[in-house]
Amino acid sequence: MAEPVVTANGAHPGPEGDATRRDFIHIAAGAAAAGAGVMVAWPLINQMNPAADTLALSTIEFDTSKVQEGQQVVITWQGKPVFVRNRTAAEVAKAKADDTASLKEPQTDAERTKPGHEPMLVVIGSCTHLGCIPTFGTGDYGGWFCPCHGSHYDVSGRIRKGPAPANLVVPTYEFTSGSTIKIG
Structure with missing residues (x-):
């Protein structure tokens, strides 16, 4: 039985195309940044609407x-x-x-x-x-x-x-x- 291969950073390489934990962290960080960008931009866009009066x-x-x-x-x-x-x-x-x-x-x-x-x-x-x-x-x-x-x-x-x-x-x-x- 062969020993599992471990890379220098301690991760186990998967088959080609499989998502790794690092890929998931990148996607989650990108989604959080996009959400934060919308939260910052919304008040700036909303203030351009006409006032209620x-x-x-x-x-x-x-x-x-x-x-x-x-x-x-x-x-x-x-x-x-x-x-x-x-x-x-x-x-x-x-x-x-x-x-x-x-x-x-x-x-x-x-x-x-x-x-x-x-x-x-x-x-x-x-x-x-x-x-x-x-x-x-x-x-x-x-x-x-x-x-x-x-x-x-x-x-x-x-x-x-x-x-x-x-x-x-x-x-x-x-x-x-x-x-x-x-x-x-």
Whole structure:
């Protein structure tokens, strides 16, 4: 009977391809290092997610049936004023007639409202010049006027005169049920 062969480090050589104790230790150490790397990286990745207060402000719902014809309501969304205006039939007709006027930023009234809800206009109430809040009904075109620097907007929120470079911004919104809108 032959004596078992023992190597210099005291291990018994096995057949080709068999895992040794040393191989197992290497695999276990590699797995532990990978796990530690994930544990270190997770807080760094997780801190890039939006905060809970930001997520809470990401959308807002508003019942437009509270806004009478010819009336405007200002609501706050993401810290910005949003004008929700229920335009009269005359204002809608004037806005559609102004579609062919000379505009700094050409946009039709239909592009600024939702189909089937043309009287309801939703725009962010910040002047596109320096972010002032324009007032309604005091401009040259029957819409908004920014008293700070003299920008005039029409009843569709399109810039007509003054230093503002763009129309009042229409936020992403949709009618969810009947007269309820969801902004954001």
